[in-house]
Amino acid sequence: MQLSEQETVRRQKREALIKSGINPYPSELFEVNVTAKDIHENYEKNKTDYKNISIAGRLMSRRIMGSASFAELQDSTGRIQLYFRRDDICPGDDNSLYNDVFKKMTDIGDIIGIKGYVFTTQTGELTIHVTDFKLLTKSLKPLPIVKETEDESGNKKVYDAFSDPETRYRQRYVDLIVNPEVRDTFIKRTQMVNSIRTFLSNKGYLEVETPILQPLYGGAAARPFKTHHNTLDMTLYLRIANELYLKRLIVGGYDGVFEFAKDFRNEGMSRFHNPEFTQVELYVAYKDYNWMMDLVEEMVEKAALDMHGTTAVKVGKNTIDFQRPWKRYTMFESIEEFTGIDISEMEEDQLRDTAKKLSIDIDDSMGKGKLIDEIFGEKVEPHLIQPTFITDYPIEMSPLAKKHSEKEGLVERFEAICNGKEICNAFSELNDPIDQRERFEAQLELGKRGDDEAMVLDEDFLRALEYGMPPTAGLGIGIDRLAMIMTNSDSIQDVLFFPQMKPEKKPEVATEKDYVEIGVREELIPILQNLGFTTLDKIKEANPNKLFNDVCGTRKKLKLKDVKNPSKEEVEGWISAVN
């Protein structure tokens, strides 16, 4: 691998540390008794507690002024300034801890442990006066340097932000080190999940785990990822949903079960879609979808409060208020509200005409349900910014939902829409096994007609229903989508630590072993790499005289005094070894 100048320098510092008897990767524990946040919050109130502190973290900046220096230490809670003075950390005649270890062998990005006491500088910044420090981990790759100023009114301005999305997502660890707001987003996400988990557990529902590898993929309409189990010699699918397994547990007699589930869908990617994503699904016996709407309101309102201390959350240009009660529309009402057209009594042909009139793209394969869904998706959903429940969906779109108790052709289903996007989906679960079988068979028909997202028929699930599932309300919440809203993130990639990406291309380069095998001495390898001879093919075509000259010249240029120049015969030997 080709190293940059800065990387080479850091490797040399690592060697120098070892030579001077300092382990750059020590194993003893380093006792920490305070955090940066703690100091900022509590020092003024209780100064005597901060006379003898011990803290560890990553060195994020250095300002060296001769025999004194300022630096910034970053731990998991934030940053704190450090003050090093040579005469304090080197009390005797030996100044090497300051002059050599700190000034020469320590870099931004190194992880260090500090002992000292807190004071306030002349400019009023809380600072740790360092009395002793220890290198805990040497960092070999230079971090992006992000700088920040703050004006009188506290407005922050960032210079040289680490902002390239590709590098940020590929090297999330760097993103987390240098961008504190990214760290915060993921803390918020976990707070949200914890809030929901606590809420559901406190209601007495049981958190469970169900299979991710499934012999049949069910519970949603989506294309699956397919894999193979060698011992059983069978196809398995990564789950697209866990709905059918959770319902089996309701059949088994639990009153309420929920699971935070990673689901996998082999479909397009966008800022709202990642191939793997998280849903929480909940099933509660003896309840219906109206009851479930109340629960969703209460639960999401509480999540907002737990995360922000308020129900009002700023998302882009909007402020979204999760305070109960949320608006409730039936799907037909909502369409009438936003288009002025009542489609509740329309047949397929009229719906098609209406869609055309509203200039919505449709095709002939669309049935009644799909047409209604298109009109809704085009004319209503994007306009629903504040949390809103939409109820009573067409039966064609909902093969697992119970038929509406009063309205023909509809099911007892609702979605909550927020910021123009669905955040949850719920229904009174279909528990009539005969009806369920017919719905599955209708899906099979769709599949035969080429709909590769149609549901498959799950005989075991039907068998479970035949034993009898109590009336049940079910819910699925897209955790990533909700986290996007709650953290004001534009893209799902900003709420997933490691969003899916194509692999980085690795240029094909010769390994050290390859070079050695054609007779190149190990110490000469960096020279060849520096000259661009990164593959054996390139050496194959080299002119031996030129290569000989270039190698000797580069040795001089790189100041590799300890390296012995090759002889011309040696160089000729490499080339003939490849050919």
Added chain:
RNA sequence: GAUUCCGUAGCUCAGUUGGUAGAGCAUCUCCCUUUUAAGGAGAGGGUCCUGGGUUCGAGCCCCAGCGGGAUCACCA
């Protein structure tokens, strides 16, 4: 999958009509004991994403590819 924009130093980014590759930060050397985007003096650092083409000459123009972003399509 389609359209479109982007890819230059470790990081953030300039780069004129096609004519020897630039800045700030970071790095290295030196000065500096309360600084804070610390400061001062000096130095080094490049596969201009990859591969072709046009040209006397390409970071720049043309073609193809790779990677990424945005929009759309798909997608409960």
